[in-house]
Amino acid sequence: MRRRPLLRWVFLIATLTLAACARGPVDHQQTLLVFGTLLEIKAFTDKPDAFHRAVADLDQTFQRMHRVWHAWKGEGELVRLNRAFAAGETLQISTELAELLRQSQHYAELSDGLFNPAIGHLVGLWGFHSDEPPGGPPPDRESIQGLVDAAPSMADIQFNANRLSSANPSVAIDLGAFAKGYALNLAIRRLSDFGLAHAIVNAGGDLCVSGSHGDRPWRIGIRHPQGDGVIAAIDVADGECVLTSGNYERYREYDGIRYAHILDPRNGYPVEHVASATVISHDGALADAAATALSVAGPSRWREIAARMGLSQVMLVDEQGKVYLTPVMQQRIEFQRTLPEMIIGVPGSDGSM
Ligand code: ADP
Ligand code: MG
Secondary structure, X not given: OOXXXXXXXXXXXXXXXXXXXXXXXXXXXXXXXXXXXXXXXXXEEOOHHHHHHHHHHHHHHHHHHXXXXXXXXXOOHHHHHHHHHHHOOOEEOOHHHHHXXXXXXXXXXXXXXXXXXXXXXXXXXXXXXXXXXXXXXXXXXXXXXXXXXXXOOHHHEEEEOOEEEEOOOOOEOOOOOOHHHHHHHHHHHHHHHOOOOOEEEEEOOEEEEEOXXXXXXXXXXXXXXXXXXXXXXXXXXXXXXXEEEEOOOOXXXXXXXXXXXXXXXXXXXXXXXXXXXXXXXXXXXXXXXXHHHHHHHHXXXXXXXXXXXXXXXXXXXXXXXXXXXXXXXXXXXXXXXXXXXXXXXOOOOOOOO
């Protein structure tokens, strides 16, 4: 008689365990507001507790990064570093930020300076250091030329371990084209630390994935840069990131003209010919930097820059909806609509397109 309640418990626990096993992994999803954008975290798992703990951990990490790496708000590390550069002073920074800046210095060089996170003053001049989209006429020609002539470059930064200084006081770091890719990679690694090996982290169409979605790969859509909807769908493999730079989300509009938030460091003006550039790579930070560089490179130089940056999976969409892409990209991408024209180019060709 006394054993019966115990038996009942054993039976109940066994039933619950079986039920959990029978259910198997399912989608768990949560959205965070970080870096001024919505970050959707999804994991295919049977460990909901681990998922919630991982998401809370990522929320904290990203809120901290946002504060520390902000280019123009608050008193974070990057704001102080930019002030030190302007004053010709040396500043000791965290190992994490120093590592991020070393990486971006490398990618800036690989991109022949088309990705140039040292142009923070130019980005500010165009009004993109603001939460609201900028309005009014573009800045005057002389001010733009002045900042271009000052030639801020990542190569001006000297590293003495984590003590940094700049030989050029016009250097002001803006990680807007780079930090998202770095953070997405980090998110995937952190989820894996929590035992979540099948996940996708997506910030407005920029994403990294791990594992698969059950017995299928993760499948995503690439947003059309003109109008609504998706231009293409693609299966994304374990460890891959897909990053797109576009002039459709943040821009300045005046007198019927749109000024993109991606600037050409060579002339100080927003890029015109490219509506979006998409890069697939295992390295999210590289893909983010490269998507920006390829937007600047445009139809005439994209193959050369793709080769310099070691990329095989690239797609550009120009203002007319014309698509330029590498053979590897063409093989795996599924276009969801008829394209006006598709041009396939191998990275490294002479760029005479
Ligand atoms: P998106 O935000 O569409 O993903 P990007 O990754 O290209 O686009 O980031 C654009 C941001 O990067 C701009 O808002 C600005 O802060 C900064 N930026 C603009 N032009 C450049 C450039 N040529 N190199 C590096 N950073 C840039
Ligand atoms: Mg970018």
